[in-house]
Amino acid sequence: MATSRPDGEARGRSANRVLAYVESRKNLTGSACGIVGLALTYTGLAGAYWPVVVAGLYGAGALIAPPERPPAPDFPDPSSRLDALRDDFGTLRAYLDEVELPPAAAGRLTELTELLAGLLAPGWVSQALATDPEGVHALSRAVHQDIPESVDTFVRTRWWTRIAPGTEPPERHLERQLALLYREAEALATALREAETRRQQTHTRYLEDRGHNG
Template sequence: MAISDRVLRYLGSTRNIVGCCLALLGLLAHFLGLAGTFWPVVVAALYGVGALLAPPDRVRLTISHAEVETRALRADLDGLLRRIDGRFPEDVHAAVDALADVLRGVLARAEQLTSSPDQLHVVSQTIRRYLPAGLEAYANLPRGYALARRAERERSAHEELLAQIALLDAELRKVADAIHRGDEQALRDQGRFLRDRFGGSELDLG
């Protein structure tokens, strides 16, 4: 592992966080006039105590099937975005970027997504088939041909591509809403459990 990676891991570790909290208490004591002239030593000592006594971060070596699946989909999405960079008009790139943001949000909920085969299928096919197919067909057209309409009421290839991306975006937002509703329901269920166990709660969403 590179040194920079080790530094970043330590900065986000429990030991560093606890050490920093105690060091801040040392600084507060200095500002209140309680640490005396040796306040730098006090601050450093408090940081060291916190870093030494804090529990180590849990080691997590196992990777769930959900993480494996969504990690592969994220890699495919990133690869697609790299391949199309600069090849399309700005409005197409903007539409694809908006869709990619929705996809990333959905993929971040690995367990919830993979628990629903239908939703996972929509996400997977969007990344690996639907979106690439439309972009590829458009990219193979001459630019002038793509922008021209063949008939009065017929969309140009450019308009057709944007319409397809909009359809995918709308469908993926339904998937995202379903996942968020599941999270909200889990929160409500937890609230009911806590109210049954401990009484009323100010966290009641109902």
């Protein structure tokens, strides 16, 4: 009884391999060439050696058939990743609206979230961002990890500071963290802008060269 399942799985795999070969290009091409051999047999051209002719043509057809090509992996489209990230960013903003922050930190957080919202807004900016995997990764890390971690750590540390004062105010760390995250997002926006600038300059040179050559 213990070997019934492995034996059944082995038979199933063997049947699948046989079925795959029956449907393969090699078998289909070889069969077509074999049919040509049978036609030669019926016309009398193959003579007494018709089995050899049919088998040889089948083998030749199987050899010349193009190899089977496994399907390429179907990865998610970059724009679909941005759609999911955009939804997660909405969830993050809803969480941030419930957190009470000092005015300075709140101002820095607003600047950061507005910049991220501009980068993720549907349109040509997000289309340009979708072609930059590193940029998408940086935004995903900011939304999923950096910002919620910074804010949540501040909330927890502030509670401890209130019952055990004397340490550095946690809002200073939060302000520095948000400033660093803003610089990262700003650098990404600058890189996207410079890429569009280079694209415009390249098109200008193309038109100039075309005009000179014409």
